[in-house]
Amino acid sequence: MSRVVSDIRGAQQDRSGSPPLERCPLPVPFGWFHVAYSEDLKPGELRNVQYFGQEWVQFRTETGEAGMVDPYCPHLGAHIGHGGKVDGDSIRCPFHHWSYDTRGWCTRIPYAKVMPPVTRRQPILRALPVVEQYGIVWAWYHPHGSAPQWEIPAIPELGSDGYIAARRGEWPVNTFIQELGENGVDFAHLKFLHHSPIIPTGECRADGIRWHVNMANGYIVIEQTGPGLQVVRFTKGKVVTTMVSYPTPVSRSRTVMRMSFTHPVYAEDSAEAKLAADMLQEQVGQGAGAEAGFESVDMIVWNNKCYRDSPLLCDGDGEILKWRRYFSQFYVE
Ligand code: FES
Numbered sequence: 001m002s003r004v005v006s007d008i009r010g011a012q013q014d015r016s017g018s019p020p021l022e023r024c025p026l027p028v029p030f031g032w033f034h035v036a037y038s039e040d041l042k043p044g045e046l047r048n049v050q051y052f053g054q055e056w057v058q059f060r061t062e063t064g065e066a067g068m069v070d071p072y073c074p075h076l077g078a079h080i081g082h083g084g085k086v087d088g089d090s091i092r093c094p095f096h097h098w099s100y101d102t103r104g105w106c107t108r109i110p111y112a113k114v115m116p117p118v119t120r121r122q123p124i125l126r127a128l129p130v131v132e133q134y135g136i137v138w139a140w141y142h143p144h145g146s147a148p149q150w151e152i153p154a155i156p157e158l159g160s161d162g163y164i165a166a167r168r169g170e171w172p173v174n175t176f177i178q179e180l181g182e183n184g185v186d187f188a189h190l191k192f193l194h195h196s197p198i199i200p201t202g203e204c205r206a207d208g209i210r211w212h213v214n215m216a217n218g219y220i221v222i223e224q225t226g227p228g229l230q231v232v233r234f235t236k237g238k239v240v241t242t243m244v245s246y247p248t249p250v251s252r253s254r255t256v257m258r259m260s261f262t263h264p265v266y267a268e269d270s271a272e273a274k275l276a277a278d279m280l281q282e283q284v285g286q287g288a289g290a291e292a293g294f295e296s297v298d299m300i301v302w303n304n305k306c307y308r309d310s311p312l313l314c315d316g317d318g319e320i321l322k323w324r325r326y327f328s329q330f331y332v333e
Pocket residue numbers: 073074075076077078093094095096097098
């Protein structure tokens with residue numbers, strides 16, 4: 001007995017020499033991120049949002065193009081999101097009515113006889129590249145402003161008919177984005193935190209910006225593309241249900257987690273339809289049900305944990321370090 005106690009003390013002493021743990025020591029990664037549902041940004045609308053550790057102004061021009069720009073006007077620094085307006089295909093600063101398009105080019109200075117030459121050469125307001133796909137506004141964030149390095153992949157479940165209208169959920173999480181994806185390779189926690197009857201086995205593979213996990217012999221297959229998009233498919237016989245997660249960094253230490261849940265339209269009252277509905281309900285209940293279950297169970301850990309840079313792992317843990325190596329390619333600092 002006394003030997004066990006001294007072993008535990010020994011282990012604590014070994015680790016106590018390291019610097020104090022930080023909750024969220026890693027920077028915001030680069031990639032495409034879900035920053036709004038298209039339907040929530042109407043033509044002519046402008047709003048202030050917080051993502052990637054700063055404020056941004058999101059807007060939709062009267063011609064229907066979505067934009068996301070730095071809030072501070074390059075002229076004399078007014079905050080365009082407070083008093084600014086959408087004007088045609090541009091956003092107009094309230095202070096002296098300089099206007100900018102969705103790419104950050106200055107389109108108008110109403111009182112200048114000669115536009116400053118730089119406005120002819122380059123955008124002067126920082127604007128994030130934005131695309132709209134699957135009813136989602138995606139912004140490309142890179143800390144150095146580098147151009148997009150990949151495209152949003154095909155997600156048949158969101159882009160075509162033949163699937164039920166996706167059910168959605170959204171939660172703020174007080175931790176950094178890498179921790180959320182790490183859950184998908186932390187197989188042991190599924191038994192102890194989520195009460196899964198067994199610890200599932202799984203294989204993980206990195207392939208450039210993509211990450212694949214095959215868990216429980218194909219019952220759960222995860223396809224991740226960059227830090228901001230994860231598609232999880234659950235298969236039982238011929239029935240497949242899909243959960244798409246779009247985590248977006250609000251800052252280094254906060255993330256907003258959005259999810260869509262859907263499945264193919266199966267024949268009404270068929271066994272497939274019943275099974276799909278049950279599987280989806282289980283995922284939604286565990287995922288979107290804010291009261292109890294999947295994500296809220298993870299939440300108590302995520303919202304309070306520290307990050308162990310060199311964790312002490314055992315043979316039953318999943319491929320946590322492989323996941324971290326994959327994810328590290330999206331950090332530039
Ligand atoms: S500060 Fe924006 S137009 Fe002058």
